[in-house]
Amino acid sequence: MYKIVGFPRTRAMRVMWLLEELGEAYEVDPAMPQSDAARALNPSGKVPILVDGDSAITESVAICTYLADKHGQFTFPPGTLERARQDSFTQFGVDVLEGALWTAAKNTFILPEEIRVPAVKDVCRMEFQRGLEVLEQRLGAGPYVMGETFTIADIIIGHCSGWAVFAKFDLPKEGPVHEYLKRLRERPAFKSMMAKVEAAQ
Incomplete structure (x- = not known):
């Protein structure tokens, strides 16, 4: 176990x-x-x-x-082009989406209050929204970022979407990204x- x-x-x-x-x-x-x-x-x-x-x-x-x-x-096997694409989505989730959320969190309750920069949270929200726009452009016709195959990249991005709700970041209420995130939340394992x-x- x-x-x-x-x-x-x-x-x-x-x-x-x-x-x-x-x-x-x-x-x-x-x-x-x-x-x-x-x-x-x-x-x-x-x-x-x-x-x-x-x-x-x-x-x-x-x-x-x-x-x-x-x-x-x-996941796709290491050394394949599919794995490289999968890893790029994973890295995108961490660098772009989580990066904005984590910076906002640090300047809300994690860092000592005297060194927080509250104004940076507006920048974080803007970066997060731009990230969602890129995600919409990168989403293909399949239900997940790698088409028909659900991967750990979807888990990272899906987790970031839940974090965004907690942090009061805006998520789309319609459109491809909205439908994609809804599919993730509907999975029995989730x-x-x-x-x-x-x-x-």
Whole structure:
């Protein structure tokens, strides 16, 4: 059984979602960022951390990539053009969408109040909206970013959309991106993950 160290309402949601998609058993230690439990496994104190046997893996994208590669699902094989396209969507989700959300969060409640720059949140919202416009341009005819195949790139982007709701960033109320995000939320594994997240409150 896998173990996720990290409070569910963090990037731990990504790992939970993937494990639900994989149908793999896991337990969650709801450790908060910077807690003793988190620092014991990750010097940065960041969560989530995946414990697989005697090994601990940090950083949510690395964890999801590891699990998808290990189980041969929700990813394309390394060294293929499809994997390169998939990775580009994953990186886009992290750099563009999460980048705007994370910078806003740091300047809202994470950094010490005396060094926060509240005005930067307007820039973050603008960058996030531009990212959604690019996502709409990149979405093809398939239901997911890689066409018919659901991948970890969809998990990263889908998680960012939920984060955006929490952060009060605007999401489209109609159109291709709206329909895409709706499809992600309708997946049974997503619903199962969210039920466990809500139960952990």
